[in-house]
Amino acid sequence: MGNNQIPLAVIGTVAIDEVETPFGKRDRAFGGSASYFSYAASFFTPVSLVAIIGSDFPSGFRQILEERPIDLTHLESALGKTFFWRGKYQFDMNTAETLETQLNALHDFNPQLHFRKNPDFLFLANIDPTLQLRVLDQAGKPKAKFVACDTMNFWIEKKRTELQHVLARVDAIVVNDGEARQLAEEVSLIRSAQKIHSMGPSKVIIKKGEHGALLFDEGRFFALPAYPLETVFDPTGAGDSFAGAMMGYLAKTGNTEFDNLKKAIAYGAVVASFTVEDFSLDRLRRLDLKQIEERLAIFRKICSF
Amino acid sequence: MGNNQIPLAVIGTVAIDEVETPFGKRDRAFGGSASYFSYAASFFTPVSLVAIIGSDFPSGFRQILEERPIDLTHLESALGKTFFWRGKYQFDMNTAETLETQLNALHDFNPQLHFRKNPDFLFLANIDPTLQLRVLDQAGKPKAKFVACDTMNFWIEKKRTELQHVLARVDAIVVNDGEARQLAEEVSLIRSAQKIHSMGPSKVIIKKGEHGALLFDEGRFFALPAYPLETVFDPTGAGDSFAGAMMGYLAKTGNTEFDNLKKAIAYGAVVASFTVEDFSLDRLRRLDLKQIEERLAIFRKICSF
Numbered sequence: 001m002g003n004n005q006i007p008l009a010v011i012g013t014v015a016i017d018e019v020e021t022p023f024g025k026r027d028r029a030f031g032g033s034a035s036y037f038s039y040a041a042s043f044f045t046p047v048s049l050v051a052i053i054g055s056d057f058p059s060g061f062r063q064i065l066e067e068r069p070i071d072l073t074h075l076e077s078a079l080g081k082t083f084f085w086r087g088k089y090q091f092d093m094n095t096a097e098t099l100e101t102q103l104n105a106l107h108d109f110n111p112q113l114h115f116r117k118n119p120d121f122l123f124l125a126n127i128d129p130t131l132q133l134r135v136l137d138q139a140g141k142p143k144a145k146f147v148a149c150d151t152m153n154f155w156i157e158k159k160r161t162e163l164q165h166v167l168a169r170v171d172a173i174v175v176n177d178g179e180a181r182q183l184a185e186e187v188s189l190i191r192s193a194q195k196i197h198s199m200g201p202s203k204v205i206i207k208k209g210e211h212g213a214l215l216f217d218e219g220r221f222f223a224l225p226a227y228p229l230e231t232v233f234d235p236t237g238a239g240d241s242f243a244g245a246m247m248g249y250l251a252k253t254g255n256t257e258f259d260n261l262k263k264a265i266a267y268g269a270v271v272a273s274f275t276v277e278d279f280s281l282d283r284l285r286r287l288d289l290k291q292i293e294e295r296l297a298i299f300r301k302i303c304s305f
Numbered sequence: 306m307g308n309n310q311i312p313l314a315v316i317g318t319v320a321i322d323e324v325e326t327p328f329g330k331r332d333r334a335f336g337g338s339a340s341y342f343s344y345a346a347s348f349f350t351p352v353s354l355v356a357i358i359g360s361d362f363p364s365g366f367r368q369i370l371e372e373r374p375i376d377l378t379h380l381e382s383a384l385g386k387t388f389f390w391r392g393k394y395q396f397d398m399n400t401a402e403t404l405e406t407q408l409n410a411l412h413d414f415n416p417q418l419h420f421r422k423n424p425d426f427l428f429l430a431n432i433d434p435t436l437q438l439r440v441l442d443q444a445g446k447p448k449a450k451f452v453a454c455d456t457m458n459f460w461i462e463k464k465r466t467e468l469q470h471v472l473a474r475v476d477a478i479v480v481n482d483g484e485a486r487q488l489a490e491e492v493s494l495i496r497s498a499q500k501i502h503s504m505g506p507s508k509v510i511i512k513k514g515e516h517g518a519l520l521f522d523e524g525r526f527f528a529l530p531a532y533p534l535e536t537v538f539d540p541t542g543a544g545d546s547f548a549g550a551m552m553g554y555l556a557k558t559g560n561t562e563f564d565n566l567k568k569a570i571a572y573g574a575v576v577a578s579f580t581v582e583d584f585s586l587d588r589l590r591r592l593d594l595k596q597i598e599e600r601l602a603i604f605r606k607i608c609s610f
Binding site for chain 2: 091187188189190191208210211212214221222223224225226228229230231259262263265266300302303304305
């Protein structure tokens with residue numbers, strides 16, 4: 001795929017995960033924030049994946065990405081091992097317990113972007129803010145029209161200064177409720193959103209797991225419950241899929257107005273609801289746009305009164 | 306007011322509360338499940354209040370009820386003190402910590418109903434299931450057309466058998482998420498609702514505080530976020546106001562079909578959002594139907610995509 005017409009790029013991790021949930025265990029699962037993001041986005045638009053893998057990265061995993069309109073020009077290969085994450089979910093499936101993180105190939109990651117045409121939409125998935133800043137320098141605004149980011153508790157604690165620099169340069173942030181509270185140092189989510197807004201992003205999107213999502217967009221407000229699932233099999237990647245589908249839909253429509261952003265968030269919630277129905281990318285690999293549209297229609301009914 | 310045209314009755318507590326929140330303390334606040342319920346319902350329909358008070362009950366509190374279309378024919382007065390509840394909210398305003406409960410006059414409560422015409426809608430607010438059963442015997446189905454109940458952790462633990470008898474005889478239950486999980490002995494709210502449905506009520510309404518509410522109605526599903534509030538001042542009575550407005554709207558319209566129930570639940574969420582803006586019934590006393598309709602219109606926008 002030539003990358004001159006790719007409207008969306010993501011930087012983040014491509015990982016090998018070891019995941020345990022109350023429903024089972026998967027030893028070498030395909031994971032990583034950018035993997036979930038780009039797979040979810042690819043239902044809506046071609047997407048360019050900026051990430052690094054090690055020499056142990058299974059060719060089967062690469063093929064999974066190649067099945068989709070995911071541009072791998074910026075998927076670097078390094079010597080050594082791929083980024084590894086080991087985590088566990090207890091019965092409260094809202095929070096992962098990280099048991100082990102090996103940065104491996106990520107240590108040497110210094111992305112050099114050479115887009116023929118800079119993507120209009122850029123997502124900085126959960127990764128070291130130092131790397132997010134390097135990508136912003138090369139492909140952020142004004143080259144990109146719309147930039148959003150994610151982050152996590154680890155970076156909020158360890159690299160708050162770098163993270164603040166990132167926040168000052170993005171249009172939107174997509175974080176979960178715990179991260180929002182930690183970042184803002186506030187209990188109330190509404191006040192957290194206002195405080196994060198004052199750090200830079202005009203749009204603050206807060207994911208609340210089984211309780212849905214909130215959007216704060218310069219005084220305008222949108223609240224969405226979660227799509228109801230009887231069983232959440234493996235929550236890994238739910239947030240990244242949410243962001244991927246959301247950004248994919250925005251990039252496809254080229255419209256970041258409030259009303260379209262609400263719809264993008266609904267798509268995000270729907271695709272995330274599929275992700276958690278199976279381990280790794282397994283459910284997304286059995287997914288198509290028709291199923292997404294069907295569930296969105298049900299979702300719309302569920303929320304309307 | 307003659308009670309021959311009153312379409313809704315509630316049994317529950319009328320209480321004197323002592324409440325502490327992070328925002329302040331109120332020593333002798335007007336409270337009780339039936340007080341909040343009937344005040345909230347009265348914006349939509351006349352309501353008959355079945356409860357007991359002690360001789361210490363301030364005449365000023367009685368006047369608060371008399372300002373509204375609340376029939377007090379079944380508000381009994383006993384010697385001794387009014388039911389007393391002392392509670393505290395920490396920064397997590399979702400859960401009250403009960404510091405003290407004095408049943409007082411409630412010890413001797415044995416409601417004798419003498420409606421000229423039995424109300425079509427009956428609500429069994431949070432109170433001893435033994436009392437709920439006595440009211441069901443006198444005014445439940447088939448005399449009433451639609452009966453709903455609430456309960457709490459204390460009764461689930463101490464009087465599960467009596468509570469099961471209540472559940473077998475109601476159309477709907479309105480409980481919070483913790484109570485639903487405890488009652489069903491399930492972690493998943495969806496499975497909890499299914500299990501509670503199998504105990505009797507065809508409609509299961511689960512309140513999730515700042516995360517909104519869910520309705521399960523024989524396979525059909527409705528999810529509503531909470532109305533966004535920057536500050537929750539005092540959560541006491543939120544659930545009872547929710548149920549009061551919901552039942553009031555149902556009784557006013559005489560329609561318990563799924564689509565109307567969804568609307569009733571939205572009214573419940575809106576009235577509850579006013580309740581928590583001040584101590585006791587203070588905000589409800591400054592409320593009118595116009596403000597309710599305005600906030601409902603905003604709420605509808607907030608939820609639509």
